[in-house]
Amino acid sequence: MSTLEAPRAHTAPPTAAPAPQRLTGRLKAVLAVLLVAQFTLAVDFSILNVALPAIGDGLGFSLANLQWIATAFALPAAGFTLFLGRIGDMIGRKRVFLGSIALLGAASLAGGLATGPGVLIAARVAQGLATAAATPAGLSLLTTSFPEGPLRQKALGLNGALMSAGFTAGAVFGGVITDLLSWRWAFLVNVPVALAVLVVAPAVIQESRPAVRPKLDLPGALTVTLGLLGLVYGLTRAGEHGWTDAHALAGLAAGAALLAAFLVVERRAGEPLVPPRVLRRRTVAWGNVLGLIAFVTETSLVYLLTLHLQKTLGFTPLEAGVSFGVLGLGTVAGGLLAPRLIARTSTTTALVAGGVVQTVFTAALLMLGTATGPSLALMLPATFFGGVGNMLVIVGFMITATSGLPDAEQGLATGLATMSQQVGITLGTPVMSAVVTATTGGAVTAGAVLDGVTVAIAVNAALVLLGVVIAATALRTRRRTAA
Incomplete structure (x- = not known):
């Protein structure tokens, strides 16, 4: 390479240099590090749900205050995502990513060693802040490391699959760890993962930030x-x-x-912080609406089915958690299928097809009853195929909401996408819980819970169908305009 070629490679438009057509060794290492981190962050959303009673007994939480263990994490994880994503644009996404992973490890260690409610709540707040910073920074590093096209679609497909599977796996891990070891290991398991990421990431991930440093609004x-x-x-x-x-x-x-x-x-x-011109992009605006719906519906469905399994069928927390392994397999399958479907058709097709599949198999759960055998025979295949459909939507949303934007705006785009994801995960359960509460009127009998869950599942399926209508109309209009 001549001395004149280096400056030209730095300043040339993206089309000047051929994008890699396959995963190189360095890209595989980047992908592995970022996926491990994102999976761990997703697990943290749900891993303590099953362990809450054990934590309350161990640290002296009152029954009324147990919900703050989850809320203390959810509030900063959803509320600070967009703000901390912008901080990553300002000081460097790699720097923020590494700092937030270090904070996650330290907070997890403090939570695992906590001797009272105050320390545990503080640890959960710190975990939430770490998640709010690491998730958009990691996603920005992913989109800027992989060129737009098949490689980025594959990376986002794997990322989406592992994040959704991580939320489901958290319920399984939480039950297994609490039953076999101690609730403290639900925190401590993050420590070696954080250390491994901090050791490997600096060597394989390149710094990413806009050429012109933005100001903080x-x-x-x-x-x-x-x-x-x-x-x-x-x-x-x-x-x-x-x-x-x-x-x-x-x-x-x-x-x-x-x-x-x-x-x-x-x-x-x-x-x-969010330029109106970016929000006026149909892909950004409607893509994030679809992402919000996707995360609200699937994560809250786990909550609804947990109620059914434990309150109606009498499952233990461990048995209920293990039952969701099939849903996890469905999300992984959907994440692997999505890039291939998008490459052969279009992102809009994946959004519509995935939404239709998710709607059909969510609606099938309206037939759940009080008998264990028939309920499981219906639930297991329905959650598997529903998970496949949901993951097609999630990958389509990630690609739609981050495509067509320069690297300088990837931090903003991924910050918005991550905010939709975090808010969806956070809000899904309380929204559906409110539907169940309104239906049951506070009754806790098996029949009342089943009635409440059935109504909430109908609302869930209706929301997914709304997403199908949005994808088929708003994004199809965009494709015609672009053409």
């Missing part, structure tokens, strides 16, 4: 972060205490007002 960051915190808090309270709870209504009202203020702030900001 502080008013925008504050309004969107506080708005999301209010929304998550309000929906969580509604899921636990009903829609008439004063704290729930106050949180929802404050969240809605702050998010409306955020939109006003962004129109007037010189360098907005």
